[in-house]
Amino acid sequence: MSERPSSFETVCWRDGAVVMLDQRLLPEIERYNTYEDAHGVAHAIRTMVIRGAPAIGVAAALGVALAATRTSGDARAVARAANDACDLLAATRPTAVNLFWALDRMRRRLSSSTSNDAVALRQALLAEALAIREEDIAMCRRMGSHGAALVPDGATILTHCNAGGLATAGHGTALGVVRSAVEQGKRVRVLADETRPLLQGARLTAWELARDGIPVTVIVDGAAASHLARGEIDMVVVGADRVAANGDFANKIGTLGVALAAAAHGVPFYVAAPWSTVDLATPDGAAIPIEERAADEVTHIHGRRVTPEGVPVRNPAFDVTPARLVTALITDRGLAQPPNAETIGRLAEGATP
Amino acid sequence: MSERPSSFETVCWRDGAVVMLDQRLLPEIERYNTYEDAHGVAHAIRTMVIRGAPAIGVAAALGVALAATRTSGDARAVARAANDACDLLAATRPTAVNLFWALDRMRRRLSSSTSNDAVALRQALLAEALAIREEDIAMCRRMGSHGAALVPDGATILTHCNAGGLATAGHGTALGVVRSAVEQGKRVRVLADETRPLLQGARLTAWELARDGIPVTVIVDGAAASHLARGEIDMVVVGADRVAANGDFANKIGTLGVALAAAAHGVPFYVAAPWSTVDLATPDGAAIPIEERAADEVTHIHGRRVTPEGVPVRNPAFDVTPARLVTALITDRGLAQPPNAETIGRLAEGATP
Secondary structure (H helix, E strand, C coil), X not given: CCCCCCCCCCEEEECCEEEEECCCCCCCCCCEEXXXXXXXXXXXXXXXXXXXXXXXXXXXXXXXXXXXXXXXXXXXXXXXXXXXXXXXXXXXXXXXXXXXXXXXXXXXXXHHCCCCCHHHHHHHHHHHHHHHHHHHHHHHHHHHHHHHCCCCCCCEEEECCCCXXXXXXXXXXXXXXXXXXXXXXXXXXXXXXXXXXXXXXXXXXXXXHHHXXXXXXXXXXXXXXXHHHCCCCCEEEECCCEEECCCCEEEECCHHHHHHHHHHCXXXXXXXXXXXXXXXXXXXXXXXXXXXXXXXXXXEECCEECCCCCCCECCECEEEECHHHXXXXXXXXXXXXXXXXXXXXXXXXXXXX | CCCCCCCCCCEEEECCEEEEECCCCCCCCCCEEEECCHHHHHHHHHCCCCCCHHHHHHXXXXXXXXXXXXXXXXXXXXXXXXXXHHXXXXXXXXXXXXXXXXXXHHHXXXXXXXXXXXXXXXXXXXXXXXXXHHHHHHHHHHHHHHHHCCCCCCCEEEECCCCCHHHCCCCCCHHHHHXXXXXXXXXXXEEEECCCCCCHHHHHHHHHHHHCXXXXXXXXXXXXXXXXXXXXXXXXXXXCCEEECCCCEEEECXXXXXXXXXXXXXXXXXXXXXXXXXXXXXXXXXXXXXXXXXXXXXXXXXXXXXXXXCCCECCECEEEECHHHCCEEEECCEEECCCCHHHHHHHHCCCCC
16 A cells, blocks of 8 residues: 655745645636735635635635734734634634534634743644644545555446545545545546536546546546446535534535435445535435526636526536435544434544444 | 417428527527528438427438429439438437438438429428428327326426427427326426527527526526525426436436436436337347537537636436436327336337226
């Protein structure tokens, strides 16, 4: 088993600034943007320079560290800047729970600091954000190794959206399972839903798997059910933006349809998500707020109109899949198989079932 | 009840030529192309200037008439030209059974003609093609009136692809049901799947319903399951490219996923198709050939690449939905409710159940 380093950097700290791979330009252009303040980071999250629940959490934490390190003055000024950055960043995307989890950690670090030393406080906040980033990669690797055990050699794996290295600080959640299976020497191929409206499957999943030499084929979202019905798919694995206490989960719009089609054809359906995505305060899927994004994501593709002028659209960014359609929830703490209040409760207590 | 005339012409005969609305340019541009020979018509069908099983059948019949009327010489020369046109047009699209049905009718008309009079033969073939066109509109109206009875007042109706006036000579199959319900004074609104890869829902269904003043909202294909799960949809109605003897049917890729999601949430799912779409020689869905179209329909949108260079795609144009997911098959002969060998057999005998 060999751990392959990631061949790209999704979000990192470099020369006192936050650097992100601009995912809106992939696969055509690989451009890294540098952000010098928290407003820039918030705008990048809102406009989806970076996306994916874990990556958003890491970016937000680094955004808070950025606000702190760029603030001169005393510890109170640094704390105020960091707090303001938390408020600003919390308002970027409503569905991904990792965002709030990461910001809570930054706030806790902030309030636990009793030092009046501005330098020490800046360092502590940067260290916390960098720790969140490192832990994210480590979590993906643990999740990957738990999930890889579920992947048969020779499997064709369907995935939706991008729950990959690009959606995390590295390795990926759903694609982390794929990468870990490959590292174990298993031969796999991936079928990637293109994932309208923003085409994260066609653009991002295809790009990062091809880059790592893992065979990937793209299909339109509507084709998934047909490939499942034809027996061409051995398992489905997707990420999650929020997992409720009962195992219901929110993920990119289109996930529910894939889950229903997988269940109808007896194909195992897995959700790979770091424990930070599990929100025990959310009892079930009905309680998850669903972000409705701008109409032009649907009405225009590459700046050109595809719907008639004046015709309205609906654009929910996520849907909710009930736990009963999920074979297992794969987390860095282990599996909840099947996911329900009891199996998730056991993971919450730290035990690996 | 008032019969509203169609506000556009999908395919018609004008000044001795075949005229088609170029559906590739909608909704931005409403351009009518004139075809002077059968090769032009075949190319138009293959490149999807016109699409939709009934419209393809009408266009092909008119293409044969065009070949006949443009051939000088004796009746034998006219017959040869018409036969060659049938062969040429039969090779354009493999899944739509109406194409073969329409060409068979043209061939039968040809072989039943004992006249050595070239003028009479040309006239007979043109009359047959025009009859197919008129009958198509009449069939859609009968289908619409059978189907409209199933539409509750105030219904929100989900549809996939375009089974509208643009997919027929006029009125439409699935959208014919909607139009007939509106003509009966029912208030309905339509939710249209955009229908990747060619976006017939976003471009065509939205265009023709908006043009007729029927409220329509566009969603991405992946959103259909979520709207069904939220109880926002009262019924689904789609068209079909071929219905097998047991009620299984082929339709635009993505239909199966919608049918599975509708069944999972207890929402009635209807298929509206003229009797000419029912192929009693095809025992079940597994026997329906599925056209795989060019990769660039998936890899490029508006000429711009959306998948990474070198990454393969799959592009089946249709999928097969099993009869068990269909609440009723709506035909111009009446309903097969639920569709199965027995109910379809009764329609085949001409009885209206």
